[in-house]
Amino acid sequence: MSTVPETERPKALALARAGVDRAAQHRVDEPWLAAAWSHPTTKVLPIAGGEAFVVDTEEGTELVLLPSFEAPQDGDRYFLGTDDDGVSYFALAGETLPGRLDGDARPAGLREVGAMLSDRDAGLLVHAVALEHWHRLHSFCSRCGHPTEKAGAGHLRRCTSCAAEHYPRTDPAVIMMITDEQDRCLLGRQAIWPEGRWSTLAGFVEPGESIEQAVAREVFEEAGVRVAEVSYVASQPWPFPSSLMLGFMGQADPAGTAITVDGEELAEARWFSREELRAGMAAGEILPPSGISIARHLVELWYGEPLPAAARW
Template identity: 65%
Template structure:
């Protein structure tokens, strides 16, 4: 079995092929020139979905030159510059544009992120996260007046009180907890499909360190006390606006007492337990684009076996 190495196999949603070039976001002249450049490429995002097309065994974002893009006045987001100098923009629309062919289809991030190139997956993650924030934060949290888009989609300004609001990202810890027998603690939520087990996770609270959040969430959800906590990697998770911070942690006791609210069931799994469960179809591991799956594979030592 080949070992998993996140340094050479980066997390799907943490990849990028562009320079975000944030210093250009307030330069209206530069943005106008970039928009009108013949090599610039644009795609539409709506409700967390984009248009993709499959051809020759690959899945690609449907991107067009700026002069072929749907008309828009304010909902234009500059995403960055590719290594080849191509500028990329996303347009937020109320609906995806229609196509004259039956090749293109609407798709969400969970469905296609693992199929897109690293560049296109990174562009989609960026656009989906911005679109959700823009739709959910149209009014000023200081005075309640409507805000306007600025900085190529990365700021909302209040013209009434002058406040500036920036895209929200909620930090959340996600942890693969092991015991002194090197078994993995996995839990399941009641609304998940039957057999689905995954790592524990939870949001970081105000005034709390990441390591403290790992200890607290593991105790709250599964009643398991944790000692050593080691950071592994992070991944954006725009469902709708989280940053998942991955950890390995060591339990100081194997005793489990689930909270019955967030976690319906929790169990210790040996590698053999997990292998047999997945191969028999009794255990459903988390999806391939999630950091949960990669943390479990790091512990397991290879990609998950195929279900029988």
């Protein structure tokens, strides 16, 4: 496997940005965490069901971060890190968001505002959403079935019976832009998607499988196309609910470009030239991947320029 040169990789993937040091060395230091929580500069991000409060300003969309003394006292605290000014950041997960805030604050999730947030805010929300979902689904020990309790400032759950330690889960998934000898790209459509929506192929890495093997297997299983070689491009977290998307460019084997869709993962698949994709988007017949997805960046990397603004949705 080769790697796409740095100068050719997509910039600023929406959910792969950060402006806070996670400062993992503090996660088991309870006195430090207590002092950080009570510090007047500390900022708290309330979160519930994958949503947080945001506010739209002249500069853009921002997270609503509360001083710790204004934050609710109930809920699970997750330490998110510190910035260059020594400010500490926590998430506070509850069943619901706090009561209505003053001003124009509104609840929103990553799909809606992830690409609009600053590097710092995008990183904080991705981190908090991923932890909140994991904690919600891991209340019991997978080894003995007894309840688990939060530890490690939200980055660990420990069994109350057998003391087994469980860490947040991340599922690796490959997503790939495959091209043929004519430099056409392979895109597919799922039946549940809106009419006209097309995207790159993707799938989860299976146990005992390399990421290169996963790329080749998924493309063949979904579209019947054989992959000859792949190049790594970039990655970004995808906390819907717990994936890490690994992006690739790939070249199809000239002897294996005939398409046969599986009918399960994909309803349709086809090869697109740049001209065909451009004409389809201009006519409103083709909806490309959304800007928050790494798929969008892979398509644009092949396309050679940003997709038309009218195609963004």
